[in-house]
Amino acid sequence: MKIIINSIKEMTVRGKGAWWQNRFHDMGARITAPREIVLDILHETDDHVSAADVYVRAHEINPSLGLTTVYRTLDMLTQMGIVQKFDFGDGKARYELVNNPGGKKHHHHLICLRCKSIIDYTEFLDDELEFINKTQTRLSKKYNFNITDHAISFYGFCDRCR
Helix, strand or coil: CHHHHHHHHHHHHHCCCHHHHHHHHHHCCCCCHHHHHHHHHHHHCCCCECHHHHHHHHHHHCCCCCHHHHHHHHHHHHHCCCEEEEECCCCCEEEEECCCCCCCCCCEEEEECCCCCEEEECCCCHHHHHHHHHHHHHHHHHCCCCCCCCCCEEEECCCCCC
16 A cells, blocks of 8 residues: 555656546545556557557556456546547547646547548637537537536548548
8 A cells, every 4th residue: 555655646746646636535436556557558648549558558567457457447437537438430449538637638539430540639729619618508508417528529531541
């Protein structure tokens, strides 16, 4: 337990872990070494990684970490709102951190239907932001629904595949 606490303190000092630690505390969940490894892996990548990708990296760090543990951890982190899960139509669930400090900001996805490449779209124009905000406001009122986030994906063909 001492190792985990020291590691958590180190992460807080570096600013990596502070944003998700409160979520664990609020949900009454423990921060275990395998969970911390999965979070570190997600923090260190800008890719949309599959559970298998996370497992390969986690297994290099801790060979006793199993694939089932990685799947359970990703599911738990998704339920807690720390990780977002995507289905880009390639038969694999993909994951990325929500609000990753020092990482990508809020973005949308452009997904190529042929090569399955994923482009993160972050250069929002003012009228795009206005449209999204109006849409969220209208949907929230119409369905009496408190919208806290959204994910938008556009499907088509990239330059290489057109």
